[in-house]
Amino acid sequence: MKALLNQKSVKTEQALRAIAHMPTSSLAVLMDKDFAQSLTDDDFMRIAVLLAQKSYDEGGCPIGAVIVDNTTKQILGKGHNTLVQDNHPYSHGETSAIKDAGRIDFSDTTLYTSLSPCEVCATLLSLRGFNRVVVGDVTNASGTEVFLQERGIQLDILEDEQGIALYARFCSQKPELELEDWQGVSACRSIANARSLT
């Protein structure tokens, strides 16, 4: 079986989008080991942002994540926020990618996330023993980077301008949805009540 993407293939946006959308367990039919080895931090962050774009296109929160084996560069798990899509109060990019990866050892993997992790996800990444976390947007986000470093995780910031612009657009268009995703429906109600009193 010859994969569509091999060492001679160009890493076009179309190729990365196909990787983002194809089920993880089927990726071997799309790209071979040499192509995986050619993927860089920038490419994996682009895939995370393309997953965020997929979620945005579905009406959801635009945050994506990819988990990669540090040695083989194989993608072990990926996903995006599904608050809207699954009616799930806590289904973030990170938890979707972790669920997709399943019960594996994360201690030699890197998690790429299009947005800085929330406090819950940062605690989870620490307790699941991730080696490295790469964050694509610290402009719109929570500031858990110091916490992750204190827990011994290698933390790199790799800003993706398209991802930052996408998340800023979402925050501007659907501020209540963004607040619900971070702090739940109760936080939205508190703010609505405060507004009604002024």
Next chain:
Amino acid sequence: MKALLNQKSVKTEQALRAIAHMPTSSLAVLMDKDFAQSLTDDDFMRIAVLLAQKSYDEGGCPIGAVIVDNTTKQILGKGHNTLVQDNHPYSHGETSAIKDAGRIDFSDTTLYTSLSPCEVCATLLSLRGFNRVVVGDVTNASGTEVFLQERGIQLDILEDEQGIALYARFCSQKPELELEDWQGVSACRSIANARSLT
């Protein structure tokens, strides 16, 4: 439509087990509003422990949780750990119950958990605005009770002897599974490596 369990019904173990096993969205066909109003903290904790027992019987980690409306005493969500059942590295009793409840306001609800919440779940309960958390087992657990209280959540301990015995039996029978559930596969590997060096 007349429900099987009404204000005249006795709250037998069989009745509580039926509540634990029936899908939340179908509970109205099993019990009416008066029966729900008759349920006490002890009963909800029993249901959480019966969910833990269900998970144990399936070969999984025995931890269950129930989310209840403080006023109507209606069950809004419930579930149990599905690490084994769903091959999911972070699917705890609390997250299963939250997923089951969906995108609701948790600020007037109580979450009953058969086991003290892990650090990730404690952070999640805080950020989703729960009003009250009742813990059934602090003997075998993490000690996040102070954290929850500091975050403004009413915290009650309501020890359920059967639940404590069940979790202790699980820890004795499957210590590696218990460790994986709290700290991931990498923690299991670290301990195995340390053992091989001694």
